[in-house]
Amino acid sequence: MKENYLGVDVCSLTYDEITSSLFHKIENSQKSFIVAINPEKIMKAQTDENLRGLLNKADYQIPDGIGVILASKIRGGNIRERVTGIDMMITLCREAEKRGKSIFLYGAKPGIADQAKIQLEKQFPKLHIAGTMHGYEKDEEVVKKTINEANPDIIFVALGSPTQEYWIIRHMDKLAPKVYQGVGGSFDVISGNLKRAPLFFQRLGLEWFYRLIKEPSRWRRQLILPKFLIKALKEK
Structure with missing residues (x-):
């Protein structure tokens, strides 16, 4: 509705x-x-x-x-x-862990997605994180190839809004994931680099x-x- x-x-x-x-x-x-x-x-x-x-x-x-x-x-x-972006992301990670589904973290500055991955694995030990990639890779073919080879069910895109939403619309038909969510600065918060209220x-x-x-x-x-x-x- x-x-x-x-x-x-x-x-x-x-x-x-x-x-x-x-x-x-x-x-x-x-x-x-x-x-x-x-x-x-x-x-x-x-x-x-x-x-x-x-x-x-x-x-x-x-x-x-x-x-x-x-x-x-x-x-x-x-x-x-x-229904906040970061809490929706965490909710999906929790459910993905329960159902054996995989996620991919794409975006943010180099190293941030990897740090977020470490924190998510602490919170959800059985969550399958199929891969990570920072948002500074300029070659779109490399980005698409990396994501498709990881073959995740869900991808979280942290490129800032509305850049991340335009990216999703342009590429989702050519990519493997079924769920696409733009999450802004959520990787920075999850990794501990940015303090939430x-x-x-x-x-x-x-x-x-x-x-x-x-x-x-x-x-x-x-x-x-x-x-x-x-x-x-x-x-x-």
Whole structure:
């Protein structure tokens, strides 16, 4: 089920519902594309038709922003919880370990994916990580060959948004994985190179506020949230 905010689709499914659906598709050799949606992306999509089309091509647009939750409540929608990119990734890794499916980590700076692999193996000892590759390899054929030879079921792409989503759309038909998720800076967080907001802030949907405290220069970016909510309310 999906809701639409200013022309951008957003899924109202939970972690468990998305996970169940994805692994059903894996078993049926169907490909799936996951993209994280937040107010910043929705607002950018207002003036970028290509970006709006890209976001709407995804099979699952997960609500990775408290603004989307608030907009859904204002409009009487069904989205009640955030489905963050990094937590969706961890959920898929946990389920992949249970079901004997494999993953591939592609992107970030040299060495980061390898460090993330080590941490994931500590958390999920039986998880099959078919391979890793940093995001600075310029030869697309080398990238595709490496991924296809590893033959993973799921690939996490950390090239930054929307670069990673455009990359997925361009290449997913030629690659082996069944599930494609753009995960931004998640490898940096999982590897321990970047600190995530404490659980208190995560649970309240206030990671944006924690980042603002740490980086006060971000305040201009945070103005997007009220602008988005005003537009979403007017749209109703």
